[in-house]
Amino acid sequence: MLAILLAHACAALLAPLAVRVWGRRGFYPIALAPLAGLVWVLANWNSGAEVRITWAPEIHMNLDLRLDSLASIMAVLVLGVGALVLAYCAEYFDDDDRARLGIFAGYLVAFAGAMFGLVVSDNMLVLFTFWELTTVLSFLLVGHHAEQSTGRRAALQALLVTAAGGLAMLVGLVLLGQRCGSYLLSDVVARADPHDWSTNVAVVLILIGALSKSAIVPLHFWLPGAMIAPTPVSAYLHAAAMVKAGIYLVARLAPGLSEAPVWHPIVLTLGILSMLLAGLRSLQVYDLKLVLAFGTVSQLGFLLVLVGTGTPEAALAGAALLVAHALFKGCLFMVVGIIDHSAGTRDLRRLSGIGRRAPVLCAVAALAALSMAAIPPLFGFVAKESAFAAELDAGNLSPSVRIAVVIGIVLGSMFTVGYSARMVWGAFGTKRATAEDVPEPEPPWHRPSALFVAPPAVLAVASLAAGLASPWMDRLLSPYARTLGPLESHLGLWHGWGTPLTLTLIAIACGLVLFEIRDRIGESVNPRLGNADRVYDAVLRAMDQLSLRMTGATQRGSLPLNQGLILTTVVALPLVLLFIGARSRISVRAWDSSLQLVIALVMAAMALGATVMRNRLASVLLVGVTGYGCGVIFALHGAPDLALTQFLVETLTLVIFVLVLRKFSAEIEPSRTAALKVRRAILSAAVGAAVVIVAAFATAARSTDPIWHRIPPAAYSFGGGKNAVNVLLVDIRAWDTLGEISVLVVAATGVASLMFRSRRFGTLPRVSDAPGYTPDPDRAYWLRAGPLVAPRDRSMVMAMTTRMLFPTIMVLSVYFFFSGHNAPGGGFAGGLTAGLALVLRYLAGGRYELAEALPVDAGHVLGAGLVLSAGTATGSLLLGAPPLSSAIIEVTLPLLGHVKFVTAMLFDLGVYLIVVGLVLDVLRSLGARLDIEFLEGTTSSTKGRMR
Incomplete structure (x- = not known):
């Protein structure tokens, strides 16, 4: 498999x-x-x-x-x-x-x-994964002609309906798995208690997903809309595969859950409604694909009734109809595709004389339609007659329900015969246009090739062969039916003259009458039927209006309002959950040493100072001091890796703040009212208190012994490194790191998209690209882009310092990278150090100097890092090992001596590249791009003054 x-x-x-x-x-x-x-x-x-x-x-x-x-x-x-x-x-x-x-x-x-x-799939979560894969792929297939608005609408409609049902189904599967203590479908069917209330809730949620997938009323409307897809999609997804997924799930759960009180009211009622309403609708539409689409909804309702009845006989009939429907409906969809391909239309009012010009195709379609109408000896007849017999003898249904179900499927079968005849007549018959019996003009026709007709012919012949070999089919299908109990019936062409055969003949006769009065049915009934598409559109409009109102109330473009809502949630939600639930006893130790107290007081003073400062840059610097103080506390606790990373991140954050502050005024406008200051102060104090309280209770909630003392030995034996922090990041918990660096790539893309609104700003311009610049070969410069820096922005001290420090910082970056497995450092710290070196080059020489330092597109660096990390993660699969497995290679080399190499270093190299790419992208967007905007603004204002 x-x-x-x-x-x-x-x-x-x-x-x-x-x-x-x-x-x-x-x-x-x-x-x-x-x-x-x-x-x-x-x-x-x-x-x-x-x-x-x-x-x-x-x-x-x-x-x-x-x-x-x-x-x-x-x-x-x-x-x-x-x-x-x-x-x-x-x-x-x-x-x-x-x-x-x-x-x-x-x-x-x-x-x-x-x-x-x-x-x-026997695992319910894996089944759900494949379930959603079919939803997404169906969306892509239905929207094959993406340039057509109708195709996009149909694809989105199918996606929304089936995905929403899938989410409900996921909740039901989780409820069922937790209740039964297993996520194996085979175990759930054996263990589930159908009378438990939580099981019934799960059943309802699962049925919502199944009914949406199988286009059962009232969630059926997406299937006719999906007929905009190419005909092969309709022949496969909408006849034999995707729409059967919901029926399959109901059939899979029926042996264990059909006795649930909510099961039969939902399954039988909606199945009969689908059979009747869709069957009636198929007599009113003129597009051949729509005739088949509504017929499919009707047959899916029939299937739902059979597999949901919960008896072995009904299960056998359901399995037979499942096979029969795939054969005749797949065939008919392909035939309609051939007609559309050869005649250029699917409108049965315009088609005429096709049967005379394509007799083989007509015979193929007739075989499939006869099976759909349950005419012997086709397999559809075998399935239909066994269905009547199964429902007549369904002992788990009350007599009144049993009679209602039988009447419903007989009426639905009448519609099936009617639209089967209408489909064959509409596609192949010769029509008369006027009272004078003048033939309808025949559309142009080019003969389909034998290979074109072969696939539907195979299905039609298979339907005939299955009917003739019904005892053999019985042996294939009956094992499933026996999972519901002892089986007392079998499939066959002849069971004697009885009630099932009588009902079949009644359905055929009445269906032919419906075909004769088809025009009057459409005229008299159609105005009274609702339109599911309109309901769908109304629901979407209501959701759009609701979302707009909620957005208008909560997202008004005000940063203080947005922050206030977020911080209020941070305060209220955790505290409410904390105080309504069980709480552990807490013991708080204020500090471990007097130095910690001093650092904490300095951090608090700087934070308070940042709130009262009027100068933006001063506020940012004070906030930066709190960050450096946090790094000192990490160092005091013996966490050099965390301290190093905190110092590097804080430094880079300060630089980014300074770059962004160029777009703002130097001074912060004072608050308009004292009440606003009070509200902000209260909210700030509440956030601080909430964080402290939640942290205290969280640390006190530990119920098991800590495992920190086991991590360093495990890091060395498992990952071959003495730096437990780095080994955790790139080996033991590398999945987390892979997700985090993916977020970094997304963040870099987001920053760039905000800055480059009209186009992507690729590689930065080199010095040689500067307009009007001719280098002097006899003159040396501290920086390559030194001559391009405006005299008012030029600093000789900065240029000399950068020239001397840049190589040193880059060497330190490489050292951090290679030492990280056994000492403080690693790819993240090394990448941040390299990023700071790039910051230094940019601050000294601008965007041209940055391009000379690293003349590579930031997107390429980010992509290379992500590919390298992901490739390292999955590369071990090629050797039969789990993903992210690492190997330790030890060799003795001349001059270098004993060298130990851990393949996790390649993963860490990807982290290094992503961090460097992120810094380069930020400098390119918040730095170089803003430089250009300032330059353009200065030029414009200068021209304005000159005018």
Whole structure:
């Protein structure tokens, strides 16, 4: 199973290249991935094969895969229809835009892999991960024509509805997993108490996700809208794969949860409503894809009723209909795609005479439609008759509910026959336009190739073969049904003349009557039906208005207001939670030494001084003193790494503050009212008190022995380093560091996007790029960009100091990097030191000097660092080791002697590069970019005075 998932992942990555090289014919080799998976599943049908890999046991997320009977059924549909759809794509698309087509191919085969992962997942959290992957990939596939507003709207609608349902489902899965003590679906089905109130809450939430995914009323409207997607997407996602995910989940949970009090009212009611409303709607639309889309919603409602009934007989009928629906609906969607491709329209009012010009295609469509209408000997008939029999004998339903369900599915089956006939007649019949019986003008038609017709023909023939071989199908499908109890029925073409056969014949006869009066149905009923799209739009508008009002009330562009709201939350929320819950006894020791007290008093005095200072720069410097004081306290506690990092960060922060303050006036405007000062003082005091209180209780809440004494030995034995802090960052807890440096990259991008509003400011200009500058070869300068610095900004002392200190600081930076594994330092400290060296060059010579110091785009440095760290994290996987595994290499070299190298240093090098890139990006944006703005502003004001 892992090999199948990996094959689909590789096929998705290689698909753009295959299509670029071979054009649309590249779909054929791509289809080999699901085809190979299909062969494996058939060879291991219902074998119970399992894969158990520990992944993240702390959050109950392990890679648990299981191929049981239900998973086998779904996997065959997903992989088999997927392979046929990929082959169909090779004839459906043109070679006009190979780049876009290659991306589409990658998305489609990735979707097939995600669906396979979904149906074989036994871990609920892994299942949810694959579930959301299908949601995202569906969004990308439906929005294939992103330049069309209708395509974007349909893709977004499908994403919002299914993702919202998925979030509700996630909460339900977590509730169910916690209640049952296991996140394995097989364990949950066996252990769940269907009468427990928390289990029922979880069931409701899970059903919301399942119903949204399977387009069940009232969450059905996204599926007809998604028909804007290319027909292969509709034939696969909206007939055989994605919309079946919700049905699959209901079928998976039914053996253990169908007795829950909330189960049948939701499943049976919404299933019958979907069957009736969508069946009626399919008799009113004129687009062939919409006819099939509403028919799909109707059939999904039917499936929901069957798999949700909770009896072995209904489960067998549901499994049979699951297979039958994938065969006939996938076939019909492909046929409609061929008609659209060959005739240029899907409007059944404009199509005429296609059956006469394409008899083979007409025969293929007729076979599939006959199966959909439950005409013998097609497999649809076998499934429909067994469904009637199962619901008539459903002993777990009360007699009144059983009668209502049977009446509902009979009425729904009547609509199914009606829209099946309407689809075949609309697509292939010869129509009459006037009372004089004049034939409707026939649209242009070019004959489809045999390879184009082959995929739907395979599905149609399979539907016929499955009907004729129904006893063999019974042996394949019945193991799932037996998971609900002893099975007393079987699939077959003939069970004698009884009530199920009578109901089938009644549905066929009444359905043909509905087909005859189809026009009157549309005229009389359509105005009375609501429009789900309008409801969806109204909900979105209401949410937009609510968000605008909330934003207007809380985000008015006022920094004090925003800070006040955030700080009020910081004060109120933790304290409320603290005092309404259990609290530990606290013991506070004010200080460990008199020096700590002195430093703390200085920090407090500087903080208070910063609040009363009128000069902005003075306030910033006083705040900086508090930061340096914090570094001193770290040093007093014996934490040199923390102290070094604090000093470096504080220095860099001061520089950034100074760069930003150039955009502000030198003096801070006094507060307008005394009341405002009082409110700010109260809030500040409350924040300080809240932080102290929460910190005191947090440190007192320790219930186990500390493990600090175990970290240094573990760092040396596990990571090969004596500096426990650095080993923790780049080895033991490197996942945290990887996330943090990713945040740094995002922060740098955010700063740059705020400053470079119109365009990205790439590599800084070099001295040679300066306009009107000609270097004097006979003259030496302390700085390369020295002549470009304005005389009023030039400082000989600064230039000389920079010339001498820059190499020294860079050497210190390299020393910090290499010594960090065994002494204070590391990639972060080394990167900050190198960043300060760049700051020095910038302050001495401006943007041209900065470019001479590091003539590389900051984005390239950031990207290289992230790629190096991420590559180091995943590189160990190639050797069969867990991610972020490190190796210790010890060699003896001439001159150097014994050298020990830890591969985690490569990860640390990525951290180093990211920090350097961040500083370079900040200097480029807050420094060089503002320099240009000041220069442009000065030039403009000078020109204004001259005028």
